[in-house]
Every structure is written in structure tokens, then in C-alpha cells.
Amino acid sequence: MTRIVTQHLIVTQHFGNEQAKQLAVYEQLGGYAALRKAVSLTPQQIIEEVIASNLTGRGGAGFPAGKKWSFIPKDAETVYLVVNADEGEPGTFKDRWLMYWDPHRLIEGACIAAYAIRAHRFYIYIRGELVRELRVLEQAVAEAYERGYLGPSMAGSGWAMDAVVHRGAGAYICGEETSLLNSLEGKRGYPRLKPPYPALRGLFDQPTVVNNVETLMNVPTILERGGHWFADLGFPGDGGTRAVALSGHVKSPGIHEVPVGTNLRSIIFEQGGGMRESGKPLKAVIPGGSSMPILSAAEIDVPYAFQAMLKSEQIREVEQAPGIKFRWGAGGTLRSMPGSGAVTVIEEGTCMVALCARIMRFYAHESCGQCTPCREGSGWLAQVCTRLARGAGRRGDVDLLQRVAGQIGGNTICALGDAVTWPMLAFLTKFRGEFEAKEAGAAP
Ligand SMILES: Cc1cc2nc3c(=O)[nH]c(=O)nc-3n(C[C@H](O)[C@H](O)[C@H](O)COP(=O)(O)O)c2cc1C
Ligand code: SF4
The missing domain is CATH 1.20.1440.230 (NADH-ubiquinone oxidoreductase 51kDa subunit, iron-sulphur binding domain)
Incomplete structure (x- = not known):
């Protein structure tokens, strides 16, 4: 895997460092400092910092994370956080590597998020095929219990925190958050009608936040460097970086972490080194997993950010059958989105x-x-x-x-x-x- 190193690396900063998945090394590299800071703050202060960061969900829909956390009723007795590690969207392969190289960053981010919504337990729902990542995570969770980051007094705060790693059975639909919740409850993985949204009635009918792996792995850095720093790194309304899973007919496929709003053309031609050696020019790009509207080669001079791509005049509106309006997009129209961060490059001749x-x-x-x-x-x-x-x-x-x-x-x-x-x-x-x-x- 080829990666261009920049100073903006957040979620991929430990890629290539086999030692960083050991808790002691992660701590030496500054790990768990954000959690220790978090427990000195109130849950509301953490939520405000995450709102200020403009962190958007990395699972596909781009919903603002801080806002989602703020929907949890403050007087709820039992609240859950669920980490969506199901990663099934074709073209998407970032979460498996993020968990493999930096499992403690995920645990730290999840602990902070769970504390912010006043939960005492979080579940990591991991795709069944990811056996290697499951082992890495289980080992990291055991270490975190041993060191007191998980257990009856998280980081010495007196706040109890438990983590449960749960293996899915390989159904793509179980990545959809309500289907995931049903599956976690031991039921068939059928999506639920919304409303009620999980923030009001989620896992075991209790208020629940579901967040993607990458979303939560940004949280420690937001607490360390501040929400405004994170927001400034990205694009208006869409802070931080994206771990782009680049694949297809490109010279350097792999994970390329770039600031949100980086031009899509430069992701392909600078980070990715351009087209592979077949000599064929670019024909099209699927910009965010296979469910996102495809772009022609003429439409890739756009910032890789949610609102920017939804509204970009550079991208042709998707034509629909007469009388039907899209639910998402500006005014019932649809252009495209960065979705799950999977960029698939397609050459002429396809x-x-x-x-x-x-x-x-x-x-x-x-x-x-x-x-x-x-x-x-x-x-x-x-x-x-x-x-x-x-x-x-x-x-x-x-x-x-x-x-x-x-x-x-x-x-x-x-x-x-x-x-x-x-x-x-x-x-x-x-x-x-x-x-x-x-x-x-x-x-x-
Ligand atoms: C069919 C379907 C499959 C999905 N699969 C995933 C997935 O594998 N991983 C993921 O994080 N989100 C997936 N999502 C999105 C989740 O429903 C949910 O929006 C997301 O986990 C919320 O986390 P975020 O706000 O941090 O992005 C899927 C959605 C649909 C409709
Ligand atoms: S709930 Fe409906 S839309 Fe969703 S996968 Fe099932 S059949 Fe399709």
C-alpha cells in the first residue's frame, strides 16, 4: 500500500507501525491523553467541542456527529453507543485498516463519545469476515481493561465503562444502523422504520448513538487540538480529514488520508499517482462507494466534501423519472457525495x-x-x-x-x-x- 505522508494525518498516523497497537506504545505516542482530559470535562462540554469541529459521519450519510450526540435525552437512564464496523459498501476498505493499525484510537474515541452521551457501555459491531481485525480489537480491549481505561472507573474517573466486541454474520444490510441494532439484539437483521430514530429508541429500546469507526477515531484529536483546529483543517461545515480508500485503475491504490475538501482530481492524480500504466485515460469515477452517483471524467474538479459535491455546478444533476424527487440533495435534486470515502477509478475501455x-x-x-x-x-x-x-x-x-x-x-x-x-x-x-x-x- 502506498501512502503520501502529510502533516495532517489523524486516523492513519500509526499506519505501518506494528508496535502502536500495543497499549504501552500507544500511550508513549500520546494515546489516552485525550480520554484523561475528557473525564475532566462535562459531557456537554465534549459535545460542544465536537459540534465546533464540524465532524461529519464517515459511514456514508455525513450527518454531523456532535449534533447526533446532542439528540440523546439528558435524563435517559440507559444509553448505548454502537460502533459500526460492518464496512460492507463495495469499494470501501478503510475501517478494516484503521482498526488493524490503531485499535486503541478507536477504543479511546468510543470511550469519549460514550461518556459524552452518558453511556456506560459501547458495542463494536464488526463484520464477520474481518477475523484478523477482530483478534486485534479483542486484544486491545483486554489491554484497556487491564490498564483501567475500561472497567468500573474509566481512567480513574469513577465512571464505569464496558466494551463488547460483537461479530456480524456478513450481511451488507446489517451495516444499516437499525438493521445492525436488530442483529445485535439477536433478531433477524431487518431495518426498522424511522422514526423513532435510534437516538430516542435504539438498542434494546434505549437511546443509542451509532457511529462509524473512522468518525470515532477522529474524536481524540478533536479533544487534544480543539474543535476549531479540526474544523479549519477541513472544508466549511465538514471538518478534518477523510481516509480515502482509493481503488480501480489507478497507479497507487490504498488509503490516502487527505483534508476534507481536497480536490477529487488531486486525490486521484497526486495522491494516487494518476492512471495505471495501461495508457488509457480516465473515463469515470465512483466517488464514495458504489451507491454514490458516478462522475464522468469531466466532473472531478470538485472539493471532496459533502455539501460541496451535493451542490457543485461542475457535476451534472442526476436525471430522474418525471414527478419523482430525491429525498436528499439540494431542493430534491441529486448530484453526488463522498459517501463512505471510497473512490473507484475507471479507465476508458470499461x-x-x-x-x-x-x-x-x-x-x-x-x-x-x-x-x-x-x-x-x-x-x-x-x-x-x-x-x-x-x-x-x-x-x-x-x-x-x-x-x-x-x-x-x-x-x-x-x-x-x-x-x-x-x-x-x-x-x-x-x-x-x-x-x-x-x-x-x-x-x-
Ligand atoms: C444499506 C446500508 C448499509 C450501510 N453500511 C454501513 C457500514 O457498513 N458502515 C457504516 O459505518 N455505515 C453504514 N451505513 C450507514 C449507517 O446506517 C449509519 O448512517 C452510520 O453507521 C452512522 O455513523 P456515522 O454518522 O458516524 O457515519 C449503511 C447504510 C445503509 C443504508
Ligand atoms: S428494508 Fe426495504 S429498502 Fe431496506 S434493504 Fe430491506 S427491502 Fe431494501
Whole structure:
């Protein structure tokens, strides 16, 4: 893995240092100082610092972390924090490395966040396939108990804190926060209708915050250096850095931590070293995991930040079926987003119909089946896209894709419905010619 070292490294600063996963070494490197500071503050002071930092969720939706914590009722008796380490979005591979290289940073961040929302227990829900990372985490949790950062008196504060590492069973849908909560409770991993949101009724019906691994790993640095320092490092309304998981037809794939708002082109051509040696130019980029609308090569001169990409005039609006408005985005329109921080680089010569079909098959396979539009719609999109890609399409298939896709997003229990609609419509908006060419070659 290649990485360009900058002075802004936060969550990847211990990458490559095998020793840093030992508690004693982590402490020597300054670890757990933020937790000791945190317990000298009130929970409200911590929440205010995190609000000032403009830390947004790194799991995909970009919701402000401090604001989410502030929704927990102050008089709640039992509160939980759940760390989402399920990492299933295609293209995304940052959390597994963050946990592998720096497990104590996650534990420290989770302890601070749990204390801020007045929880005495947090769960780490880790994707079942990540066996190596599970072992690293379990070892780190055991060390933290031994050293007194976890247990009856967290860092000598008198505040009890427990951590439970729970292994998922490899279902993508269990990364969706309410499905994750059901799975953690031992039930089938079906997403719940919202509202009520987890902040009011979450795990075991108690107020709960669910945060992504990377989100929480930023928290110790926010307490050490201050919320304003963190906010200034990033982009207006979107503080800090992103651990970008760069993959595809690029010279230096891997995790590249960059300040939020770094130009997407420079992430690919400077951090990532540009296109691989095939000699083929850039064709397209999936900017934030496979559910995020794809960008053409002409649309990548944008700051890698949520609001910036949602509103950027550089990015073409995704065309939807008439009369249907997206739930997210500015005024019911949709451009794109950095999502889970996974940037997939695609070179000329790639068949966009085949690529889209591959993505649709993934979502059709992973749909939990509760909602008809998602269950049936994703299946049909996968089938029609696949037959087009294989040269066995039928006349009218492209219009069919547009109509079906437009009726899924916004009409389902969870955002997997959007994760089907958005890429499908974006592929049709940006690369419709390729779909039509496939259809034109189709049998009547
Ligand atoms: C289908 C689906 C899968 C998801 N998978 C993940 C995941 O693997 N990891 C993650 O952190 N968030 C995932 N999310 C987002 C979570 O529901 C939730 O928004 C996130 O964990 C909140 O943490 P954050 O605010 O720190 O980003 C997924 C959402 C959906 C709709
Ligand atoms: S949108 Fe899809 S994945 Fe989500 S609850 Fe409905 S059927 Fe399940």
C-alpha cells in the first residue's frame, strides 16, 4: 500500500507501525491523553467541542456527529453507543485498516463519545469476515481493561465503562444502523422504520448513538487540538480529514488520508499517482462507494466534501423519472457525495453497462426483501442490466430501467432503496449512449 505522508494525518498516523497497537506504545505516542482530559470535562462540554469541529459521519450519510450526540435525552437512564464496523459498501476498505493499525484510537474515541452521551457501555459491531481485525480489537480491549481505561472507573474517573466486541454474520444490510441494532439484539437483521430514530429508541429500546469507526477515531484529536483546529483543517461545515480508500485503475491504490475538501482530481492524480500504466485515460469515477452517483471524467474538479459535491455546478444533476424527487440533495435534486470515502477509478475501455449490472446484482442480492419496491425493483434492474450487458437485451429496456429505478428510492424503509436508484439513474444520465447502443444491438 502506498501512502503520501502529510502533516495532517489523524486516523492513519500509526499506519505501518506494528508496535502502536500495543497499549504501552500507544500511550508513549500520546494515546489516552485525550480520554484523561475528557473525564475532566462535562459531557456537554465534549459535545460542544465536537459540534465546533464540524465532524461529519464517515459511514456514508455525513450527518454531523456532535449534533447526533446532542439528540440523546439528558435524563435517559440507559444509553448505548454502537460502533459500526460492518464496512460492507463495495469499494470501501478503510475501517478494516484503521482498526488493524490503531485499535486503541478507536477504543479511546468510543470511550469519549460514550461518556459524552452518558453511556456506560459501547458495542463494536464488526463484520464477520474481518477475523484478523477482530483478534486485534479483542486484544486491545483486554489491554484497556487491564490498564483501567475500561472497567468500573474509566481512567480513574469513577465512571464505569464496558466494551463488547460483537461479530456480524456478513450481511451488507446489517451495516444499516437499525438493521445492525436488530442483529445485535439477536433478531433477524431487518431495518426498522424511522422514526423513532435510534437516538430516542435504539438498542434494546434505549437511546443509542451509532457511529462509524473512522468518525470515532477522529474524536481524540478533536479533544487534544480543539474543535476549531479540526474544523479549519477541513472544508466549511465538514471538518478534518477523510481516509480515502482509493481503488480501480489507478497507479497507487490504498488509503490516502487527505483534508476534507481536497480536490477529487488531486486525490486521484497526486495522491494516487494518476492512471495505471495501461495508457488509457480516465473515463469515470465512483466517488464514495458504489451507491454514490458516478462522475464522468469531466466532473472531478470538485472539493471532496459533502455539501460541496451535493451542490457543485461542475457535476451534472442526476436525471430522474418525471414527478419523482430525491429525498436528499439540494431542493430534491441529486448530484453526488463522498459517501463512505471510497473512490473507484475507471479507465476508458470499461463497459459501463457491465459495471452497472455488476453493481445492481450486488444490491439485488443484498436487499433484505422487506419492501416491495426494493426487493422487486433491484431484482429487475439487475436482470435487465445484465441481459443488456450480455447483448441479450430487448427493445425498451433502457426506458424500463429509468422507470423502475425512479420508483424505488424514497419509497422504502431504509436507504438501500436509494443505493439502488442513485447509481442506476446516474449511469443512465452520464452514459446513456452506451446503454442505448446495447439496446440497438438487441433483438426486437
Ligand atoms: C444499506 C446500508 C448499509 C450501510 N453500511 C454501513 C457500514 O457498513 N458502515 C457504516 O459505518 N455505515 C453504514 N451505513 C450507514 C449507517 O446506517 C449509519 O448512517 C452510520 O453507521 C452512522 O455513523 P456515522 O454518522 O458516524 O457515519 C449503511 C447504510 C445503509 C443504508
Ligand atoms: S429498502 Fe431494501 S434493504 Fe431496506 S428494508 Fe426495504 S427491502 Fe430491506
